[in-house]
Amino acid sequence: MIHFITITIITIFSFPHSISSQSPHCPINYDYVLRLSWPTTDCHHTTNSPVTNSTSCCQTLLSVFGISLAQHLKQTSNFNLPNLATSSSCLTDFQTKLDHLSLPNNLTSFCFHPSQFVISSNNSCAGIRNVEDWRNKLGKKTLLDSSCRNDLTDLTACANCVDAGLRIHRQLILLDGNSSHYNECFYFVVLYAAGIVNQFGPESDGAVSCPFGINILPKSRKNSHLYLVFGLIGGLVGVVLIICVVGLGLLWDRKRKRFKLDESGVDRVESGRVRRRPNTGSIWFKIQDLEKATDGFSPKNFIGRGGFGVVYKGVLDDGSVVAVKKIIESEFEGNDEFCNEVEIISNLRHRNLVSLRGCCIDSDEDGEYERRDDQRYLVYEYMSNGNLDDHLFPSTSRKPALTWPQRKNIILDVAKGLAYLHYGVKPGIYHRDIKATNILLDANMRASVADFGLAKQSREGQSHLTTRVAGTHGYLAPEYALYGQLTEKSDVYSFGVVILEIMCGRKALDLSYTGSPRGFLITDWAWSLMKEGSVGRVLDPCLLGHDESNEAMNPKGIMERFVLVGILCAHVMVVLRPTILDALKMLEGDIEVPKIPDRPTPLGHPTFTGNGSTFSISPLLSGLQLKANDMLR
DSSP states (O other), X not given: OOOBTTBOOSSTTOOOOOOOTTOOOOSOOOTHHHHSOXXXXXXXXXXXXXXXXXXXXXXXXXXXXXXXXXXXXXXXXXXXXXXXXXXXXXXXXXXHHHHHTTOOTTHHHHHOOGGGGSOOTTTOGGGOOBHHHHHHHHOXXXXXXXHSSSOTTSHHHHHHHHHHHHHHHHHHHHHHOOGGGHHHHHHHHHHHIIIIIOTTOTTSHXXXXXXXXXXXXXXXXXXXXXXXXXXXXXXXXXXXXXXXXXXHHHHHHHHHTTSOOOTTOOOOEETTEEOOOOOOSSEEOOHHHHHHHTTTTOGGGEEXXXXXXXXXXXXXXXXXXXXXXXXXXOOOSSHHHHHHHHHHHHTOOOTTBOOEEEEEEEOOTTSOTTOTTSEEEEEEEOOTTOBHHHHHSOSSTTSOOOOHHHHHHHHHHHHHHHHIIIIISSSEEEOSOOOGGGEEEOTTOOEEEOOOOSOEEOTTOOSEEEOOSOOOTTTSOHXXXXXXXXXXXXXXXXXXXXXXXXXXXXXXXXXXXXXSTTOEEHHHHHHHXXXXXXXXXXXXXXXXXXXXXXXXXXXXXXXXXXXXXXXXXXXXXXXXXXXXXXXXXXXXXXXXXXXXXXXXXOTTXXXXXXXXXXXXXXXXXXXXXXXXXXXXX
């Protein structure tokens, strides 16, 4: 029952009305707003907009406010607030708590209208106003009552709860007979699951993260006196150290202006301008070295175009073969920022990440050091078998098809590389552009993830690094493509698409496909076959055979498990996707793949035909907008 990532808000924040200050007392306590570790990033001010991301902000606020409605339902058995005046008063109290978080003082009037939380005869779902009405319509015990009771922080439990919620929602729509009540019926499902069914209550981590779909942030130990004492001591020590460091820095800055940049990398001022080299563990190359290695960046050494530049093969003086990326698209304002990011990348060491060998900045000797048009280069280890895309979809038929052991190893290698980026470094790194061309293969056909840098510290103050501002159609997670919402689950979605490409032998996206008027999207195609119980038909035909020896080499059951993990990773609902660590455990057979719950079909959206050949393409590409199931994250 998470927020449907492909959903856009249509009606929720289209009423920028002010809230009356003369409303009666609100019966709800909103202290949980300050206790709950929820993401407020998208609701901050910007210079050009009242909030950073209005769509995402209002969605998150609706989920946070919904917790109070679920609590109200639990206490009063009523799905609604009693009247418009009470609703206005509650929104005022809610805004007061938001003010304590230094958020804009008009968020509730910007996102909501008091009338949407008061049920009238026109917006009641199936005539339901309270729990008694609910049970009279649906029965005392429903699938929702048995599926949403336990701890919903568990992925399988959440998946079962979501699946039950979708079924009950369809039942409500049939009872109501009015598709315009689609939203209201869904709100009732969410509130009932969190407020009535779940034994841990609406404010529990499971209810917050699953029915309401709020990404819970790590909790700080603000109430620990011991940590407070240590924090104060640490702060005083830090101030002293900062003073010492600043003093030493000023002293060093004065000294280094007396020297000229020489072969050892010491800084010097020339014509009043300071140049410096990055303090990295990688090699600082001269442009002459790279020109010599690539034969002047000759077209014959051109390998291809990467995520933000063109790549050339080169041979260094020591005989080692490298890939030199000439950066074309850059987010960095100056060379200092570039050097800092290179320092981060150079410290990443993992067998399934392409290693950074060095870097170079080609700057005019007589120009300013911090010019944005300075040419920058990255030097990586060379992967002799190119990228995965070339082997899955070769331009010629000369390359042999990948075997099952090769495909299995590649998928596991990519999962391990992503797991290191997400959890092996602090803060973690989001790749943003996982795709077949960014997976490189060595001489033994083992995979490494490329283009995971240049990493940039999150400007929103989150505890993660991001590496790209855009990905590639077909691989992009819907929530990132539509709303700019980026989490580690966005990479998991792209990873799921890559799994399907590897196992199916078909491209993620093919708009020229004749079998569908909208084109071919691998996630929809695989989903449609799974729903009709034909997962085996998803597999690349070259992996299947009819003789016993082939069955022993290519175990169909394991291959189908990989397909199911790919479908689960590429689920449109964020909370149902596993973490990359859980996905890796599923792939290795350490944990079972949970039952994959249904996913929402938008009203007016063509349904899957069920014949395995034609299917509806995702709203992300078709341009369709789903109904605003805004609490469901």
